[in-house]
Structures are given as C-alpha cells and as structure tokens.
Amino acid sequence: xxxxxxxxxxxxxxxxxxxxxxxxxxxxxxxxxxxxxxxxxxxxxxxxxxxxxxxxxxxxxxxxxxxxxxxxxxxxxxxxxxxxxxxxxxxxxxxxxxxxxxxxxxxxxxxxx
Amino acid sequence: xxxxxxxxxxxxxxxxxxxxxxxxxxxxxxxxxxxxxxxxxxxxxxxxxxxxxxxxxxxxxxxxxxxxxxxxxxxxxxxxxxxxxxxxxxxxxxxxxxxxxxxxxxxxxxxxxx
Numbered sequence: 454x455x456x457x458x459x460x461x462x463x464x465x466x467x468x469x470x471x472x473x474x475x476x477x478x479x480x481x482x483x484x485x486x487x488x489x490x491x492x493x494x495x496x497x498x499x500x501x502x503x504x505x506x507x508x509x510x511x512x513x514x515x516x517x518x519x520x521x522x523x524x525x526x527x528x529x530x531x532x533x534x535x536x537x538x539x540x541x542x543x544x545x546x547x548x549x550x551x552x553x554x555x556x557x558x559x560x561x562x563x564x565x566x
Numbered sequence: 567x568x569x570x571x572x573x574x575x576x577x578x579x580x581x582x583x584x585x586x587x588x589x590x591x592x593x594x595x596x597x598x599x600x601x602x603x604x605x606x607x608x609x610x611x612x613x614x615x616x617x618x619x620x621x622x623x624x625x626x627x628x629x630x631x632x633x634x635x636x637x638x639x640x641x642x643x644x645x646x647x648x649x650x651x652x653x654x655x656x657x658x659x660x661x662x663x664x665x666x667x668x669x670x671x672x673x674x675x676x677x678x679x680x
Binding site: 496498555556558 | 599606607614624625656669671672674
C-alpha cells in the first residue's frame with residue numbers, strides 16, 4: 454500500500470469547516486483513498502473513500518488532486534463530536550480488505566468551542 | 567443490525583493465563599479481521615479471515631490463534647498471555663464488493679496482562 458503523510462494534529466473552531474490534508478505521492482493508478490476516524494476509546498469509523506473524482510456523503514467531502522498525489526477531507530461544519538484521530542489510508546481494491554488496513558498515526562483533530 | 571459486537575469489554579489476566587476474545591457480526595460479511603492498538607499508536611493487523619474455514623496471519627500474529635467455523639464468529643485466542651499483549655483489541659468485518667474497502671469495527675476489548 455502507498456505511504457501517506459498527515460499532520461499529527463490540527464485545531465478547528467466549532468462551526469467552521471475542518472480541512473484535513475493527506476499526502477500520498479506514491480499512489481498507484483488503482484489505489485483508492487480512504488478516510489477513517491477514531492473517536493477516543495472507540496473503534497475506527499469509515500468516513501468516505503474515492504479513486505479520482507471528488508466525493509461527498511452525509512459526513513464529509515473528499516477532494517483528490519488531479520495528479521492524485523494528495524487529498525483533503527472536509528468536514529463542512531465541525532462540531533465538538535468531530536474531535537477524533539483521522540486516518541488517511543491508500544490501498545488497492547482488494548475486495549473488502551482481506552489483508553486488513555494499514556493505519557498510520559493519523560491527524561488528531563481538536564474542535565475548539 | 568447490531569453490527570460488530572465484541573466481548574468482553576474489559577479483561578485483566580495474569581501472565582500465562584489463556585483466554586478467548588469473542589467477535590460476532592450480523593451483516594453476513596465474508597471478511598473479518600483482528601487488530602491491536604497500543605497507546606498512541608495506529609492499529610496493527612493480527613489475523614484475518616476471508617471466509618468460514620479460512621484464516622491467515624497479519625502483521626503481528628505471534629501469541630494469538632484464530633478460527634472461523636461460521637461466517638458470523640471470529641474468536642481470537644491468547645494462548646499464554648504476556649504483559650506485551652496488554653492492548654486494545656478491535657475486530658472488524660467487511661464484504662468484498664465493487665472496490666470499496668469499507669470495514670466496520672467493533673467497540674473493542676481492553677486487555678491488561680499483569
């Protein structure tokens with residue numbers, strides 16, 4: 454799986470958009486970008502994924518650059534409950550993650566009241 | 567759907583004891599995995615299974631055994647607990663599909679080995 458680089462921590466004011474960057478300069482053509490988050494003491498939670506196009510769901514938006522070497526996860530209106538560690542993961546479509554996900558240390562996002 | 571459930575939530579063992587961490591899912595997912603997470607670290611894969619009767623090793627399999635007799639259950643056995651196995655253990659399940667790699671995680675089991 455391609456290596457990813459994320460800032461170790463970020464702050465964001467409540468109600469503002471939180472923009473979390475991820476660099477994946479060695480990404481291969483068939484590798485997807487996934488985002489998960491882990492709220493303190495809980496299991497990781499899937500947020501969103503994409504291949505080339507920008508994606509949006511009820512939780513977040515994912516912006517992938519045209520060269521696919523970086524991406525940004527956007528939480529449009531951050532709340533205190535969004536405080537968590539956010540993981541950016543790049544991997545090929547192995548049909549359900551048969552050999553698991555590779556979690557780095559992620560970005561600790563702290564939403565300030 | 568209950569999703570992925572894990573029992574127990576907390577466990578304290580003495581060195582050398584054995585125990586089984588239970589994991590069950592009701593989503594009819596073919597793939598299941600076990601991870602451990604040490605303080606301040608990301609998750610590391612212990613064992614995984616792509617279907618009933620099929621298991622394989624992940625990144626850190628030593629000291630753990632798994633079996634998959636049914637689609638729903640994927641227990642993790644600690645053969646002889648050691649303090650180095652003190653960690654939070656997460657079970658996950660997923661279903662092979664159209665390229666999506668969405669894994670669903672359980673709430674975790676917090677294990678302390680004295």
